[in-house]
Amino acid sequence: LAERTPEPVPAPTDASGERVKASPLARRVAQEHGLDLGSVAGTGPNGRVVRSDVESALEQREATPDAAPE
Amino acid sequence: MATHYDCIVIGTGPGGYETAIRASQLDMKTAVIEKNKLGGVCLNVGCIPTKALLKSAEVMAQAEHLSDYGLELDGTVTPNFAKVIERSRNTANKMNKGVQYLMNKNNIDVIQGHGRLTDPNTVEVSPSVTMDGEEVGEETTVTGDTVIIATGARAREIPPLPIDGEKVISYKEAMLQTEQPDRLLVVGAGAIGVEFAYFYHHMGTEVTIVEVEDHLVPVEDEEVSRVLERSYKKKGINVMTGAMLQGVEEHNGELRAEIQVGDDTEYVECDQVLSAVGVTGNIEDLGLEELGIETENSYITIDEYGETTVDGVYAIGDVAGGPWLAHKASHEGTTCVEHIAGHDVQPINFDNIPGCTYCQPQIASVGYTEAEAKEAGYDIRVGKFPFSASGKAAALGHTEGFAKVIFDKKYGEFLGCHIVGNEATELIAEVVVARKLETTGHEIMEAIHPHPTLSEAIMEATHVAYDQPMNI
Amino acid sequence: MATHYDCIVIGTGPGGYETAIRASQLDMKTAVIEKNKLGGVCLNVGCIPTKALLKSAEVMAQAEHLSDYGLELDGTVTPNFAKVIERSRNTANKMNKGVQYLMNKNNIDVIQGHGRLTDPNTVEVSPSVTMDGEEVGEETTVTGDTVIIATGARAREIPPLPIDGEKVISYKEAMLQTEQPDRLLVVGAGAIGVEFAYFYHHMGTEVTIVEVEDHLVPVEDEEVSRVLERSYKKKGINVMTGAMLQGVEEHNGELRAEIQVGDDTEYVECDQVLSAVGVTGNIEDLGLEELGIETENSYITIDEYGETTVDGVYAIGDVAGGPWLAHKASHEGTTCVEHIAGHDVQPINFDNIPGCTYCQPQIASVGYTEAEAKEAGYDIRVGKFPFSASGKAAALGHTEGFAKVIFDKKYGEFLGCHIVGNEATELIAEVVVARKLETTGHEIMEAIHPHPTLSEAIMEATHVAYDQPMNI
């Protein structure tokens, strides 16, 4: 049991405090890259944010370097 | 003048008929063309009738173990092979009638006969003969804005084993014949091969199964294969892996198969050989070449929504390539017509199509095997939960097998799941849905699986993968 | 001096023993106190042994239908009741040994005897007698930073039906007795009642089942109840609903039960009565009153993480209130200790705990019933798919029942699922996981369920709910 298992990432909220619907995988990838899920447009049913949405958002961030907080 | 449709579907297997239903629901005037019986391989000589046969075999296997359950058999239970086949045919015919009903209900025109494209919007139909020997259809021509080819696939033949339908048979004869051989040699240990081996074994036939790869069900995770092999050997099925069939000779009505195992040559005597070495696409006599529709290794080349190399002509299901599974065919088809109708749909994700094998123990899997995940460069966490530790499995008296889960360490992605054991084929849907919803291991562990069930094994295996094993 | 622990768990049912394992994994020095056999009701006289009995009944039911599968029975199959019970006991004992193994493996001290709190950190243990009549334990005292009460529940008694263990029995005797009554009256048609009715019926006992509510399994969706009622009547079980037991009298060794049905009084003659009218929490002799730990209707009052009204003392599982299910107990317990260990865990969601009944046809459900969803003010879409339209069900020869799904129209939330039919208890996990992952109907439809399976029924029912029925 050398390493501690990662804990689940809780559901984030957007600017207005509303819970962002996002898949667990999307949440974790966003957390890993310090991306605010509230700023990602979801393409899943009911605007659910899925991993590919996060990945596109990350690509976009990469394209506009001044936006990256890392 | 030819009747004009918005959508014409050639073939009514699970790919074709479900595609037609969805097209009709999307307000397309739709016709299906079928040269044989409605329902394709799946309903008539595939998924459904084999599962009926396997159920009879399962009940027979259980009848041999009545005393394990505290029941007393005074007498004998024996399979009546012809009756077992008859039951399977009745099941298939019932489902086949169901497709006719669905076509009527959804206002889909059913045109019997062999279809052939003469241009991207025109299909020529000519009479054909069904598997029951019935002549159907007449010469006619129909036109359509969209033509979807869903003509499926058939048994592949290999040079050392030409199929004659009597001594060397394909799945069709294996399923339809009303007399069983005393000794059967099954060549090929994919799903179809191992299913028939199981079936004939429990009907009382002496079965040998030969596989050129090192394991039965070679596409499955290796640990899964090993459980199946152990189980088959224990049952008394003769298992030969890493074994290549060289040819079959007939001597006084008896067959002798020559099989190469490593550097040795072995001989197996038998009365019938079942060739179960894969399928080949039905691309002949469809007008493909004339129209410039490209194919590759007997399968039609398509893009992610099923469009062929000719605009407006689509192909889905077995004829458009693997995996050769009914549920792949139908989802590929419905996605294709939804795309044609202008819906914003995602192409199907080929990584999330489960594969099932319905012998006992059953096998079901989806996603990466352990070996594949490693090869793809993932840093993985793996968990396995044996059914021998499951209370439900103990209560059922079926403790063979396990559930194995594979997660990506970095993000917790559920990379793959492999189940061998009782009801495995019903358990895998949970994983397919969870993967569709982009789960991580946490949600699987936190989802309160009912107790006592076999489905808990997926949760328990996940606990193991996350270094917090519970009931093991 | 008393041994000191980080965590003491009183009771080793599925709640207690899994809680202890998790506590130990979280680096707490842990002990369990158990006055009876390890594993609690669930392993010894609940979930597991009943499922073993039900499997024997199922195999017996199938043996009566061998010819449906093309098999010939020359002779007879009869249940040997004592052997059936013996098999069930063996299964229970095997699982019970498994718990002992798990305790050792996880370095958990097992202290036998009756536990009683003398202050929030001290448990006094005194000798006790197990169900096998074995005297266990000795006087001792242990202290702990945290004490978790997981003492479970037992059969409830109602005034018109005092349990004497011979003529009027509880689930315990029904499961342990090695002789079967000729005629059995089951009072109460919750899961336990209908399961024993099914079991005894197939063992050859004449069974009547009485339920005060209008339907069998009254907590289930009404359509589900109706399928079960039809099935039980067809089997030859005497079903009395809306019927209130008034009392039982004995005449020359025969019992006569007086039952009020509407304005009428009916009499049922029988040899034994099984009282299956619910459970009551084991809150006695634990020192609760002295410590000021509050209870309500025989259950300990807890907050969302299991803490009682006294700091540092927790309660989980059956003794902390319903639903009285093993998987609720274990998840409640592990969540409780994870919270104690300072993990950021969510309390368990009581709306996403599935309920299962293991007779045939099986019943499984989770979330809102149709009636509840409407009452809660949801605008709903409902879909139902009967197993009579399922190819797998046809192949299995089990076409009874259906899957029913309920979605919220506005956001597509999966509000509830109700399944009655073969393997229902294995199918529901998909829905629990999907709901945990906040699915909508779209993901269920797009998840490629393997064909042919019963799990497809959930997808097909969802298609119906979304007005795009596929195979119906």
Ligand SMILES: Cc1cc2nc3c(=O)[nH]c(=O)nc-3n(C[C@H](O)[C@H](O)[C@H](O)COP(=O)(O)OP(=O)(O)OC[C@H]3O[C@@H](n4cnc5c(N)ncnc54)[C@H](O)[C@@H]3O)c2cc1C
């Ligand atoms: C023994 C066996 C067991 C199987 N078990 C399973 C299983 O358990 N699960 C699973 O998922 N898959 C199983 N499969 C595979 C499954 O049957 C196929 O993947 C599925 O049938 C493919 O569907 P399809 O619609 O693409 O084609 P098909 O079902 O092959 O249907 C094609 C249809 O097109 C018709 N057709 C062909 N050419 C023409 C033409 N020119 N004009 C008009 N009509 C034409 C054919 O007559 C046929 O009806 C099994 C297969 C076999 C052989």
Ligand SMILES: Cc1cc2nc3c(=O)[nH]c(=O)nc-3n(C[C@H](O)[C@H](O)[C@H](O)COP(=O)(O)OP(=O)(O)OC[C@H]3O[C@@H](n4cnc5c(N)ncnc54)[C@H](O)[C@@H]3O)c2cc1C
């Ligand atoms: C016939 C039957 C069938 C059932 N089938 C199912 C099913 O299929 N699925 C399902 O989910 N649930 C089922 N249940 C319910 C399930 O058994 C319970 O929900 C579950 O056992 C509760 O677990 P628990 O840990 O809270 O308590 P229990 O399992 O009741 O365990 C409590 C333990 O605490 C011990 N104990 C009590 N007081 C003390 C004390 N003072 N000191 C020391 N030890 C003490 C008891 O001896 C016992 O071992 C069934 C119940 C019955 C009766």
